[in-house]
Amino acid sequence: MNLSIFFEPLPEDPFGYPENPKSVGGYLAPFVHSFPDWRSAQVVLIGLPEYRGTAAATEHTYQGPNLIRQQLYRLMKGSGAWLIMDLGNLLPGIQLEDTYLRLKEVIEILVDAGKFPILLGGSHDLTYGQFLGYEHLAKTVHLAMIDSKLDMEEAGNTAPDQHHLHRILLHDPNYLFGFSQLGYQTYLADATTLATLEKLHFELFRVGQVRQQMQEMEPVLRQADLMSFDVSAIRHQDAPGQQEANPFGLTGEEACQLCWYAGQNDQLSSLGFYGYRPELDYRHLTATTLATMVWYSIEGFYQRQGNLDFGSNQxxxxxxxxxxxxxxxxxxxxxxxxxxxxxxxxxxxxxxxxxxxxxxxxxxxxxxxxxxxxxxxxxxxx
Known part of the structure; x- marks a missing residue:
């Protein structure tokens, strides 16, 4: 499969010429002139300039993935080989549903090839397309989501990013073995929905629980096959570029800690960052926070232990x-x-x-x- 047909290249300025050869941009192979040989990469970055699933998006909103990239490329490279390629931005489909299916196909190809895709930008409903990429596997999967709300609204007048979790839970065939949500805020969660998810034996952790028991979140994230992080889980002070900003939530440091845990998870095969609204982002603070979270995810990836042999002396x-x-x-x-x-x-x-x-x-x-x-x-x- 020629993956290049799904992507558009990045602009030569600023992504064609790294500011510092020791920076992340100096080690990445971005899709600017020719599509990179993604098969020789370990981690691949994918921009998702798709916001039709959310409310009140503007023309500037669609620059979200590139603005996150700008901040990421300026950071200094961490440890490890950093065999990373940036495939550019996924071309949206004619309809939003077409984008879901296009994302599904890309995730399916990359996961089968043993690559670790990191998704940048786009509305949170794109988690559904990410999840669909696992449908072909002959196994069940565990989804970890970090969000301030439970996106379980009934479909109808609500935007898709308000009810995509409902679609995932009702998806047929059902290959969802487990679900964990971290960082939800009780006053934003419907009590009936909470009770329903608990009856399904899913793990739900309020933002206060995450903060007070941060080390206990590590094994929760270590069981995930795919993870979705909505920027709304982070407080407004650290991430103002979100549609429903809230003075309460995770700090940027706590968000980076969770991404570090996620990156170290040998089982995690895709990670998405969603909900960034650049038109609301003061001095690119949210883009910087998200870029740092991506950096910690990659750094965690290069701390993975590989195959686990529980019968060994390890x-x-x-x-x-x-x-x-x-x-x-x-x-x-x-x-x-x-x-x-x-x-x-x-x-x-x-x-x-x-x-x-x-x-x-x-x-x-x-x-x-x-x-x-x-x-x-x-x-x-x-």
């Missing part, structure tokens, strides 16, 4: 006994990263055990004689 195995069911629970700790995993056995014996990410606190809970909540949630899905 891991220490712990066994915790119980009086009831389960009678025994196994934990694994990576000697180098000190990250934890937990074995979840199918109590019916019909399925093979799952080894899922967990935290040290989950292990301590089991040692105290209580079954960790994460183990219970996984049992309900098996």
């Amino acid at each position: 891991f220490i195995k712990f066994s915790v006994g119980f009086h009831d069911n389960p009678s025994k629970m196994y934990f694994f700790k990576n000697r180098h990263t000190e990250k934890w995993w937990m074995q979840v056995d199918d109590l019916t014996g019909e399925r093979a055990p799952l080894i899922v990410p967990c935290s040290y606190q989950d292990y301590l809970t089991a040692v105290d004689g209580e079954v960790p909540n994460r183990w219970i949630l996984m049992q309900t899905k098996m």
Whole structure:
């Protein structure tokens, strides 16, 4: 498949000539004159200048991906090989639904090839197109979303970026194994919707929980196959360029920490940043925040450990006994990263055990004689 037919090149000024050879722009291969050989890349950047799924977009709105790039290209390169290519901006379809399908095809090709696509800009409903890129896989997937709201409005008069999560949950065929949302704000969430998602055994974390238990968010993000980050989850002071700015939310530093966790996740195969509105962005502050978040995602990517062999000397195995069911629970700790995993056995014996990410606190809970909540949630899905 010739991916170049889906993309438009970036303008030569400012992307053709990096300001500093040691900067990110000096190490990237952008699509300016000729389409880069993406097969030799590890990470690929994709701009999404598609905002028909949101309200009140202006002509300047569509410059969002390029403005994020400008700030990203100026940052200094981090550690690692940084085999990164910028494929330019995805050409929108005739209709919004065509853009979803075009994004689906691109994600499908890149994920199959083992590349890590990072999506820049566009309205949050493009998460649906990102999700569709996993439909062809012969497995279920876990979606992690960071957003201040639950985009579960009924379709009708609302914009697509207000009800795309509803479409994902109702998608047929259903290949969504798990869903986690971080950073939602209770006064922006409908109580009935919250109750429905909890009944489906999904993980929901308020912004206060994320802030107070930041380290506990790491295993939550470590189980994700794809992740979507809406800029609305970040407070207005750090990201004013959003449609519904709020004085409360994640700080820019907390957002970067979550992106660092996400990048380190060996299982994560695509990451999207959505909701940026450049016409509302004071002194490009939001673009700078998002560019730094992308930088931390890439830096985390180059800290990945590769394939995990839980039977090797890389891991220490712990066994915790119980009086009831389960009678025994196994934990694994990576000697180098000190990250934890937990074995979840199918109590019916019909399925093979799952080894899922967990935290040290989950292990301590089991040692105290209580079954960790994460183990219970996984049992309900098996």
